[in-house]
Amino acid sequence: QKEVEQNSGPLSVPEGAIASLNCTYSDRVSQSFFWYRQYSGKSPELIMSIYSNGDKEDGRFTAQLNKASQYVSLLIRDSQPSDSATYLCAVKTVGGGKLIFGQGTELSVKP
Amino acid sequence: KAGVTQTPRYLIKTRGQQVTLSCSPISGHRSVSWYQQTPGQGLQFLFEYFSETQRNKGNFPGRFSGRQFSNSRSEMNVSTLELGDSALYLCASSPVRGEQYFGPGTRLTVT
Secondary structure, eight states, X not given: OOSEEEOOOOEEEETTSOEEEEEEESXXXXXXXXXXXXXXXXXXXXXXXXXXXXXXXXXXXEEEEETTTTEEEEEESSOOGGGOEEEEEEEEOSSSOOEEEOOOEEEEEEO | OOOOEEEOSEEEEOTTOOEEEEEXXXXXXXXXXXXXXXXXXXXXXXXXXXXXXXXXXOSOOTTEEEEEOTTXXXXXXXXXXXXXXXXXXXXXXXXXXXOOEEOOOEEEEEO
């Protein structure tokens, strides 16, 4: 079992729709959770971090964390073609700066 | 604040050679982590440095090494290059413990 799992996609949504990206992790002691966006040929860009159970909203983005289910999600409201990218889920465990990444979900927003 | 900088941005080397990559973190950030990104393996953690000390190490052979200087700048070195070392090498900086911000990366091609 991979430590961090994401659906590879591609996930295709129409412009203006809600895109839902999911991630599960295996290590129960994981404490910090991050979503990165990576455009083709670019480096990952941090878009959300979440540390406690529940929802965290930032503009059109909402991150959801359920530690009991070991599940993290990212919702993108009013999706735009510029949101088309690969979204990487990353998990940090106790004691240090090691991030464990999922394989990423490719999102395509169609005009 | 200026972001994370990495030099060089692109590099072509021959099998058997060695290479040194450089990373300057965001001002005030003391932790620097290195990652390797390939299409097949995704983003994988190499090592983390904090206050000139290696704090975490990923599952890579000893050919991969790094160091951090007193000004928090970091270098990583790969000796005896193999074709499989061709990848995007990413440096990320963070405050003492927190969110990681990536630099633009160094694209290494080994021929």
